[in-house]
Amino acid sequence: EPEVTQTPSHQVTQMGQEVILRCVPISNHLYFYWYRQILGQKVEFLVSFYNNEISEKSEIFDDQFSVERPDGSNFTLKIRSTKLEDSAMYFCASSGDRNTEAFFGQGTRLTVV
């Protein structure tokens, strides 16, 4: 069964450092998303990406965040200068169509110390 894969599973970084979270969406999907889940809280939308550009972003997705599809398979989330409050589980998701089910990866746990 096709799945969304994310690496690494856990990333620890020092405050102020840049991190890149990586995702390989399902191969024939065209829509890509990042969500985050702070420990014990709800899943929150960050950004969606389609046709090599951001199609929608939330107020959480400020200038510290960027996304990229550097090649035909990877989809990355970069946090330029991490803050303690960026500590969360980050989920990548993909869908074949804007109105169909989004499949989530297993997540990357980011810990900022």
Add this chain to the structure above:
Amino acid sequence: QQQVKQSPQSLIVQKGGISIINCAYENTAFDYFPWYQQFPGKGPALLIAIRPDVSEKKEGRFTISFNKSAKQFSLHIMDSQPGDSATYFCAAKNSGAGSYQLTFGKGTKLSVIP
């Protein structure tokens, strides 16, 4: 207005019992209502979804009931099993406005005890 309110926060059900989780929303433009199941250390996985043109959808032991006038929808898990123990999230989306994002509830941690 973008919020989805979910209750209860946690739920303990005996094996074989019925688990009921409720969600309410304000934005009448929401037109897609999925439920996700999340096990520890895993990403959310779609369980079942409904659109507002129907009042109920059943898939196996899982049923969504949808009340458009009350702006509420609920998940019923019949014959609950220990393997159903997980966190359940309701969500909503306004696909008609060209929005891509799912708005999630805060989650319900379900424990099914033998």
